[in-house]
Amino acid sequence: MNKKKSLIFIVLIISIAVISTSSVICGTTFCHAGRQIRIISLSPVITEGLYLLGMENSIAGVTVYCQKPLRAKEKEKVGAVVEVDVEKIISLKPDVVFAMSLTSSKDIKKLKDMGINVIIFDIPKTFERLCEIFLELGKSTGKENEARYIINASKRKVSDIKKRMSALPKQNVFIQIGAKPLFAATNEFFVNDYIEFAGGINIFKEAKSGLISREEVLKRNPDVILIATMGISGEDERKTWHKYKMINAVKHNRIHIVDPDSICSPTPVSFAEYLEEITRIIQK
Amino acid sequence: MLRISDVTCGYGAKIVLNGINLEIGKGEFAGIIGPNGSGKTTLLKAVTRLIKPYKGKIYFEDKELYSIDHREIAQKIAVVSQNLPIISMTVREYVLLGRMPHYKNLQFFETESDVEVAEHAMTMTDIMKLQDSYMSEISGGEMQLALIARALTQEPWMLLLDEPTAHLDITHQVNILDLIRKLNKEYGLTVIIVLHDLNLASEYCDRLILMDRGQIKKTGTPEEVLNYSDIEEVYKTLVVVERNPLSQKPFVLIVPEEVKKKCRR
């Protein structure tokens, strides 16, 4: 009992000394020239992006939610998006960790304190920002050219769609992203861009908060209702909306359920793809 | 030793004691009697600082009660309250708590002399055999003895008791009052005791204080106070006062309904 106690005491003293003198444990221990760079992604979007950039073999760890593409599920897991397993990450000896601003700042600070290179991206709310982030991702992994190529291709596709849609009459669209309570997508949300590029008008674009009342929806009378909630509540909501026969969308049976995952966290490539789909829905 | 000077006090808006004046001398054995609600317990509470008087002052050993340090008061005044505690400690631990006022500032454990005093108190009250039982396991009467033992452990100069014999059988009643009487006579312990039993009060107290509706109706020796007219006036019930053939002290007899009817005929 005593020996263990004094050992722990000594360890304590040593650790205090170590921590106070070295603020950065140099990452050079981990970086060897010529060896493949080891990346850990703390966000499904980043994981998808890395696969797009052809960095599949460099990925050392992902979150449990990284399921696109399906192959990503086979990678080593390091936690969820907000709370991550710092120990696991360190044991995997990554060269760089990519995270979104969602990840707990304490975990990030812990990683940085241990000398790990962490690059944080804020959550993009617009297509422009998404492309910028993707470009940064490309630069950080030495795939700048590939990134530019992908972004330009997507941008071309998107501006094509925009041009096509600008000629058509604008549709009023209501995007519901929450049920119980009812929650609309304002311009704080990514999906707003989808609607606008597809030639629609988000009826709650300027709303201060997404917590709106059903009454307000009736008042603004959308032509199209998009329900982006998960599971059966989507169907329940559709049935509920059908009760309000005076809404244009109900009259012309233009209530659609869309997959929230694809809507909310796309890469430039998937954005262009889903945009195509959205335009088909909106401009029937 | 104790001087209550024109004290008015009560609970919130309700005034229970009105302009009470009372002096208890050192070494006295005083009994407070009176019907329910006359303010007996309130008077005790005022003396033990549980209730602060609205008007008037109380002096203990010529010092204002509220100017004396808490600990000092507990070293000199011990209280045996009416309520039996619901706790889970052994009798011995409970009695030892009585030594707390005498502990020095950073003393956390009892000294040998503390233990001696406690054991002495337990012997006097005849509960030594119960010392390892839990307070929750013993009978009401035994608990009352424990309360008294704890008070005695405080080695007080003045002992205040509120109905200490309520749950005791006659053997214990007599034993306890004999014990207190002995402590009063041999060690000069000043005693103020609230009793419902007028005859016990008569036998043991030097002086009785009869209370009625927040006022002191009469104080004096048992012979002076226990007469049928005063008792009937205060208690509002028919009584007959006789003399105890053995001790010559007054003896109050109650008159049940049936007996009243029989006597009228």
Next chain:
Amino acid sequence: MMKKRTTKWTLYIFVSIAFLVLVSIISLCTGSAGIPVGKIISILIDGKGTAEYSILLDIRLPRVILGFAIGGALSLAGVILQGMFRNPLVEPYTLGISGGAALGASLCIILRLNQIIPNVAMPLSGFLGAFLVILPVYLLNIKKGILRMHGLLLTGVMISFISSSLVILILAISRTEDLQGIIFWIMGSLEEPSWVLIWTACFVSLACLALSYLFCLDMNALTLGEEEAIHLGIDVEKKKKLLFLIASLLTGISVSITGLIGFVGLIVPHFMRMLVGYDHRVLLITSFLSGAGFLIFCDMLARTVIAPVELPVGVITGILGGTIFIYALSRRLFL
């Protein structure tokens, strides 16, 4: 008789220390990095600079130390409050302190204060929130210098409700990024990168233990009720206020640094009372040590049960603590 009690108490304290040390060692040895137990000593001695060494000393050790400080603090606060209120359902969070801290932390997040002054902003806001809430609770229940315990409890519970409603309001109108931050803060975690905070927690926690030990006899007397305690010469009003201050400080520090970790302050004091009795001379110390050990153990489980996902430690304390407690209680009833 006295000797028997002293030996019993020494045994209890010794067992608590042993439990604490054992659990700490186990916690240091387990984690998702899969460091084999046999290698740990060699890593500690000459593994300086390796990832394993960092993991042991910079990730696991701070958590163990913080768990010691917070587990001890919460249990101690629980013992003090349960003794003062003579109510077995009282725990450190009942007085509204947790609600206030959560409110402070939520405001900090949505006002972006934690980005202006990193590291310190969150705990400071939490502590300030706790303080600003406990103040009205206290002041509303002091009348003529007397602290009314009954009113204190009720006011505390009510203010707790008000605070949590306000927190839900903040959650409702905040942006998605902030939402997760607030919720996870509320769920409580022993993850803390700043050593300054960890040492502060240790210092406050141990200082309060020493301080409250000065009142152990007063707390013993208080178990008889306030009236009897006065009869025994205790300045009940002064002691109540001081004890309340200590308990609030302990809770405030805990909540502001680690978020809400419930049940420790409720279960550990009860459990220890069942095992070692009511006497605060031994109860304070054993509760502190066992509470520390308990939290460290729960944190270890939280990290490893569904690794690499980390459960909020409050989930484990609740489930594990509650189950053990019910089991112990039922055995006692049927034995």
